Amino acid sequence: MNRRSLPVAAALTATAALLLTACGSGDDKSGDNDKIAGADQAAETPKESASASGAPAGDKPDGVDLSLPSDMNLVFDWNKPKDKNEAAAMDDAANYLRAIYRGVDKRTTKDAAVTAYSTGDGLHYAQVQINEWIKGGWTATGTLRHYDATTRSAPNGSSVEVAFCADAGKFYGKEIKTKKILTTEPSIEDFDYFKIVMVKFPTGKDLWQASKVFVETKAAKCQ
Numbered sequence: 001m002n003r004r005s006l007p008v009a010a011a012l013t014a015t016a017a018l019l020l021t022a023c024g025s026g027d028d029k030s031g032d033n034d035k036i037a038g039a040d041q042a043a044e045t046p047k048e049s050a051s052a053s054g055a056p057a058g059d060k061p062d063g064v065d066l067s068l069p070s071d072m073n074l075v076f077d078w079n080k081p082k083d084k085n086e087a088a089a090m091d092d093a094a095n096y097l098r099a100i101y102r103g104v105d106k107r108t109t110k111d112a113a114v115t116a117y118s119t120g121d122g123l124h125y126a127q128v129q130i131n132e133w134i135k136g137g138w139t140a141t142g143t144l145r146h147y148d149a150t151t152r153s154a155p156n157g158s159s160v161e162v163a164f165c166a167d168a169g170k171f172y173g174k175e176i177k178t179k180k181i182l183t184t185e186p187s188i189e190d191f192d193y194f195k196i197v198m199v200k201f202p203t204g205k206d207l208w209q210a211s212k213v214f215v216e217t218k219a220a221k222c223q
Helices: 013-023 084-106 112-116 120-136
Strands: 072-077 138-153 159-175 191-200 208-217
Touching: 072 084, 084 112, 084 120, 084 138, 084 159, 084 191, 084 208, 112 120, 120 138, 120 208
Parallel strands: 072 138
Antiparallel strands: 138 159, 159 191, 191 208
């Protein structure tokens, strides 16, 4: 296993092709025009309710448990935009990623956090990622850093694209059975560039859900 982060959970060509098909190719050109991909996608009601947990209040921003193991550290090194909607969408894009790795840790695609922070293709993407980690017999450990984030809103204000870099150079797979940490040498494969289209959940609450995910792997611009 030489990939520790989304979008490729296993070092298999077939698996990589499957995941890139699910999330969009590395040649995505959505940034070349002003229309946000998936901007017309509506949010869906989360299918799982939050369960009681002993997690700190800070781990439950929407009443959903987002707590992760102490050795699984997701860092979001970015500045919030001034626009209220864009700031909320950025927060929930981070929560979406936390939800995926919570699913990896809990070995399930049906955790309340996953269904709360994703819809449509975003939910499918999360399920594919979690299932690949489960099938491989891995969990994750280390620090995954997200940075250089930007946001842009659709004209109708119902969707926001959150784009950012991810550095998995210090984030590794760990075998569930043996506890062996699958370390690798630093390389261009540590860097991914994400664009996540967040859509506003149709209630009075400031909940945003990931509806589309596009990833450029081996992203030199993130080095």
